[in-house]
Amino acid sequence: MMKNINIGIIGVGVVGSSVIKILQENKEIISARAGVNLVVKKGIVKDLAKIRNVNIPLSQNIDEIFNDQEIDIVIELMGGVQEAYEIAKKALQSKKALVTANKAMLAYHRYDLQKIANDIPIGFEASVCGGIPIIKALKDGLGANHILALKGILNGTSNYILTQMIQNNQDFSSALLDAQNLGYAEADPSLDVNGGDAGHKLLILASLAYGIDAKPQDIIIEGIESINSDDIEFANEFGYSIKLLGIAKKEENEIELRVHPAMINKNKMISKVEGVMNGISVIGDRVGETLYYGAGAGGDATASAVISDLIEIARGKSSLMLGFENSPHIPFSLKPKDSIKTHYYVRLLTIDKPGVLAQIASILSKNNISISAFLQKESKQKNTAKILFATHITTEYAIKNTISEIKKLDSILQEPYMIRIEDE
Amino acid sequence: MMKNINIGIIGVGVVGSSVIKILQENKEIISARAGVNLVVKKGIVKDLAKIRNVNIPLSQNIDEIFNDQEIDIVIELMGGVQEAYEIAKKALQSKKALVTANKAMLAYHRYDLQKIANDIPIGFEASVCGGIPIIKALKDGLGANHILALKGILNGTSNYILTQMIQNNQDFSSALLDAQNLGYAEADPSLDVNGGDAGHKLLILASLAYGIDAKPQDIIIEGIESINSDDIEFANEFGYSIKLLGIAKKEENEIELRVHPAMINKNKMISKVEGVMNGISVIGDRVGETLYYGAGAGGDATASAVISDLIEIARGKSSLMLGFENSPHIPFSLKPKDSIKTHYYVRLLTIDKPGVLAQIASILSKNNISISAFLQKESKQKNTAKILFATHITTEYAIKNTISEIKKLDSILQEPYMIRIEDE
Numbered sequence: 001m002m003k004n005i006n007i008g009i010i011g012v013g014v015v016g017s018s019v020i021k022i023l024q025e026n027k028e029i030i031s032a033r034a035g036v037n038l039v040v041k042k043g044i045v046k047d048l049a050k051i052r053n054v055n056i057p058l059s060q061n062i063d064e065i066f067n068d069q070e071i072d073i074v075i076e077l078m079g080g081v082q083e084a085y086e087i088a089k090k091a092l093q094s095k096k097a098l099v100t101a102n103k104a105m106l107a108y109h110r111y112d113l114q115k116i117a118n119d120i121p122i123g124f125e126a127s128v129c130g131g132i133p134i135i136k137a138l139k140d141g142l143g144a145n146h147i148l149a150l151k152g153i154l155n156g157t158s159n160y161i162l163t164q165m166i167q168n169n170q171d172f173s174s175a176l177l178d179a180q181n182l183g184y185a186e187a188d189p190s191l192d193v194n195g196g197d198a199g200h201k202l203l204i205l206a207s208l209a210y211g212i213d214a215k216p217q218d219i220i221i222e223g224i225e226s227i228n229s230d231d232i233e234f235a236n237e238f239g240y241s242i243k244l245l246g247i248a249k250k251e252e253n254e255i256e257l258r259v260h261p262a263m264i265n266k267n268k269m270i271s272k273v274e275g276v277m278n279g280i281s282v283i284g285d286r287v288g289e290t291l292y293y294g295a296g297a298g299g300d301a302t303a304s305a306v307i308s309d310l311i312e313i314a315r316g317k318s319s320l321m322l323g324f325e326n327s328p329h330i331p332f333s334l335k336p337k338d339s340i341k342t343h344y345y346v347r348l349l350t351i352d353k354p355g356v357l358a359q360i361a362s363i364l365s366k367n368n369i370s371i372s373a374f375l376q377k378e379s380k381q382k383n384t385a386k387i388l389f390a391t392h393i394t395t396e397y398a399i400k401n402t403i404s405e406i407k408k409l410d411s412i413l414q415e416p417y418m419i420r421i422e423d424e
Numbered sequence: 425m426m427k428n429i430n431i432g433i434i435g436v437g438v439v440g441s442s443v444i445k446i447l448q449e450n451k452e453i454i455s456a457r458a459g460v461n462l463v464v465k466k467g468i469v470k471d472l473a474k475i476r477n478v479n480i481p482l483s484q485n486i487d488e489i490f491n492d493q494e495i496d497i498v499i500e501l502m503g504g505v506q507e508a509y510e511i512a513k514k515a516l517q518s519k520k521a522l523v524t525a526n527k528a529m530l531a532y533h534r535y536d537l538q539k540i541a542n543d544i545p546i547g548f549e550a551s552v553c554g555g556i557p558i559i560k561a562l563k564d565g566l567g568a569n570h571i572l573a574l575k576g577i578l579n580g581t582s583n584y585i586l587t588q589m590i591q592n593n594q595d596f597s598s599a600l601l602d603a604q605n606l607g608y609a610e611a612d613p614s615l616d617v618n619g620g621d622a623g624h625k626l627l628i629l630a631s632l633a634y635g636i637d638a639k640p641q642d643i644i645i646e647g648i649e650s651i652n653s654d655d656i657e658f659a660n661e662f663g664y665s666i667k668l669l670g671i672a673k674k675e676e677n678e679i680e681l682r683v684h685p686a687m688i689n690k691n692k693m694i695s696k697v698e699g700v701m702n703g704i705s706v707i708g709d710r711v712g713e714t715l716y717y718g719a720g721a722g723g724d725a726t727a728s729a730v731i732s733d734l735i736e737i738a739r740g741k742s743s744l745m746l747g748f749e750n751s752p753h754i755p756f757s758l759k760p761k762d763s764i765k766t767h768y769y770v771r772l773l774t775i776d777k778p779g780v781l782a783q784i785a786s787i788l789s790k791n792n793i794s795i796s797a798f799l800q801k802e803s804k805q806k807n808t809a810k811i812l813f814a815t816h817i818t819t820e821y822a823i824k825n826t827i828s829e830i831k832k833l834d835s836i837l838q839e840p841y842m843i844r845i846e847d848e
Contacts, residue, residue, distance in 0.1 A: 272693060
């Protein structure tokens with residue numbers, strides 16, 4: 001007889017229901033892999049009246065899980081930050097292993113949890129890129145490497161919107177509406193499109209790659225809301241695709257972390273990650289580039305990741321949560337935002353009159369920025385011009401200075417817009 | 425003070441030297457991840473006179489490793505099948521953990537080793553696709569899933585050759601010569617181009633996906649040696665790329681395993697794996713498609729995988745070698761070769777005279793095979809024609825029958841050539 005491991009699920013929504021269903025439907029192969037039977041003993045829900053298609057006992061009383069000595073693993077799928085953190089803590093304090101898909105909570109509290117957990121396993125494969133086993137790849141598979149760079153399409157909703165904008169000439173709002181109709185975006189899609197969700201995930205990956213404890217407010221996080229067809233045309237013209245990327249880079253002992261739309265070479269593998277799919281390119285100093293691709297969301301894909309954690313815990317083979325067995329002596333620190341360097345694309349709308357270009361050029365020159373590509377286009381509005389250009393490598397500090405100076409010119413008719421170019 | 429774990433390496437060639445170098449150069453981050461210092465105490469070589477750029481004690485006497493009570497892990501990097509198996513066995517019998525990159529040995533002896541090992545860890549991440557952590561992905565990350573299909577570009581040399589043939593119109597021999605000059609192919613490249621190497625790797629992956637114990641002689645293994653520019657033009661015309669694929673598919677409880685060149689839709693992610701790179705697309709019944717991409721060979725990439733196994737062993741978190749904790753009750757069996765079904769492309773060289781096509785069509789019809797695409801081209805040889813066609817789904821049995829009947833026609837001037845089409 002195979003041993004049972006009992007599980008309590010807190011939050012029986014889309015992902016929770018998928019976990020229950022898959023554990024039942026794929027029971028035989030999962031048990032063969034785990035060496036035990038994984039049994040969901042109880043689910044905790046807020047609303048007992050709501051009809052759910054699951055055949056396990058449900059309750060509103062969360063203590064029925066914490067106080068149940070037979071429950072070995074708690075799966076937290078309720079979402080939110082503070083309340084979820086309290087519950088995660090309580091699970092660990094009750095000596096139960098924890099599995100969570102909650103990237104927002106982990107973005108703030110992953111080191112707190114690691115500390116509380118001590119030797120109790122915590123699985124969070126589902127928190128980043130759903131079904132792609134990127135947590136295990138960084139924590140285990142690439143352990144021999146210094147991670148030189150990581151570039152990830154970490155949010156499927158925004159990737160779907162950008163793909164629609166690029167391939168079907170949709171504008172942002174109509175592509176977003178499509179995403180909502182298809183169920184890819186929430187009713188409130190702000191975290192998807194403003195980079196917040198990708199930021200949470202990048203911070204988790206950065207802990208695995210570098211042992212670095214950064215919070216959302218410490219890093220550049222920008223969204224895709226202001227991208228328009230001019231930007232897409234410019235990108236196309238110069239051989240780029242536009243993606244919302246989570247980027248981590250190591251230079252000596254400084255780590256830069258940032259989430260923003262980026263122009264990237266169309267021929268790169270990561271550019272080929274389209275629609276609602278996710279993909280992460282990781283450059284190790286020894287292994288070179290490896291890339292991971294798959295569904296980043298959806299009940300079954302996320303549940304697949306949750307269950308992979310359950311199997312790992314059942315096998316008794318969990319290493320320290322964030323991948324560094326010893327408190328990292330690695331002296332990595334977060335690079336200040338202003339000193340990050342890259343190429344930039346800038347879009348301006350100006351009055352079409354002599355001298356404007358000279359003024360702009362003079363500001364660029366004063367800030368020591370040189371141009372690598374330039375496009376001036378007619379605008380629909382009379383007597384106005386669109387000026388689109390790309391720069392050679394410069395700093396965030398210099399480009400922001402430049403833009404704020406350009407913005408002050410009388411001839412500038414619209415907030416200047418900037419997209420970073422990731423060229424190497 | 426961190427504990428040392430001592431390692432003995434058998435075979436200090438390209439990969440062995442990389443392992444030693446990376447363990448020294450990336451010592452700090454590897455120790456932080458592993459929680460111990462990984463120290464190579466001794467290397468065993470055949471020729472002590474050969475100059476090697478490593479600073480560890482070398483010996484020709486392999487017993488110095490087996491008899492050394494301080495050595496905890498043996499890395500087998502000598503290659504070959506039978507001798508390597510004997511050494512692997514001896515390592516396990518000496519109660520030392522084993523790490524091996526030897527896919528040929530594993531293709532024959534992986535279940536023997538698992539049995540001997542009992543609770544002693546065996547790592548073999550380096551045996552398939554070098555630096556890509558595909559072993560861990562299948563063993564751990566996708567554990568919730570039935571693997572419906574797996575399609576892998578598992579050999580970089582043949583992928584390089586095919587990419588050259590497709591992109592630069594090279595013929596097979598000149599592309600192979602280039603691969604040899606670039607160091608991608610061995611002096612004897614037969615296992616790379618005849619599918620043998622990819623076959624070894626596919627068998628290892630099939631054990632992780634299905635717990636199935638097949639040997640090279642049990643499965644279809646074909647190489648890329650006979651592909652010519654007609655095949656590539658046909659593929660191009662109909663939107664296909666040609667790749668040497670290792671394919672595993674599950675239908676009910678039958679598993680088909682095969683390695684051969686295949687035409688695949690150009691727009692699939694896996695088609696975009698070019699040059700010497702490797703890539704594996706895995707379809708899980710719950711997670712959908714995930715894809716893994718990276719360098720499949722080279723000293724440092726392979727060493728990266730070897731070291732990931734060392735870290736896993738050092739952390740004490742190794743699960744049973746082939747991923748099924750209990751002897752698999754899963755009733756998967758190998759599908760007989762003849763009943764495998766797919767689409768086929770066939771190239772014929774015929775005498776150009778009335779009636780030939782009718783003869784061919786009649787044989788196809790008799791075997792119940794219908795045509796989905798057809799191209800007749802002039803041949804350089806006078807009075808001859810090239811006939812290229814693709815079929816709807818049929819069985820290996822039917823296509824082989826058909827080809828052997830067509831071959832007997834007086835008008836056929838050359839051995840017919842067939843490439844499978846993987847269309848879904």
